[in-house]
Amino acid sequence: MGYNICKECGMLFMQIEMHNFICPSCQKKEIEEISKVTEFLRNNPRSTGTAISLSTGISTEKIKKWIIEEKISINGNLGLASCKICKKPVLNGKLCEQCKSKFLMEYNNAGIKDAEEDAQDRKGSMHFIGKRSSL
Numbered sequence: 033m034g035y036n037i038c039k040e041c042g043m044l045f046m047q048i049e050m051h052n053f054i055c056p057s058c059q060k061k062e063i064e065e066i067s068k069v070t071e072f073l074r075n076n077p078r079s080t081g082t083a084i085s086l087s088t089g090i091s092t093e094k095i096k097k098w099i100i101e102e103k104i105s106i107n108g109n110l111g112l113a114s115c116k117i118c119k120k121p122v123l124n125g126k127l128c129e130q131c132k133s134k135f136l137m138e139y140n141n142a143g144i145k146d147a148e149e150d151a152q153d154r155k156g157s158m159h160f161i162g163k164r165s166s167l
């Protein structure tokens with residue numbers, strides 16, 4: 033817990049949650065805006081991000097952020113890149129955070145497995161050499 037600068041309005045505020053980067057009043061505003069977008073989407077389910085932005089007055093940047101945070105889902109992805117594995121929208125890069133960490137974990141595990149197999153191979157050939165030399 034500590035003080036943080038709000039990413040929206042630049043005000044100093046007491047940070048209570050680790051992943052909270054906006055002040056309580058902006059947070060309240062954001063919740064209101066999200067419900068406005070959700071309401072709009074309920075009435076106009078096939079709307080694109082641009083249409084939502086024009087009708088609600090909320091910037092497409094914010095809509096993008098909410099798509100990534102999975103607070104809303106819309107038709108199209110506002111030019112966001114999509115994760116190469118799960119197709120979830122991502123701001124940058126080729127993989128979303130979840131797939132990236134999963135990929136890295138599998139990659140690391142594969143590395144360890146390879147090293148183990150290598151060691152086994154070496155043991156095997158050593159055994160073979162030993163057997164041959166005893167002949």
Ligand SMILES: [Zn+2]
Binds near residue numbers: 056
């Ligand atoms: Zn704020």
Ligand SMILES: [Zn+2]
Binds near residue numbers: 117119127129130131
């Ligand atoms: Zn993914």
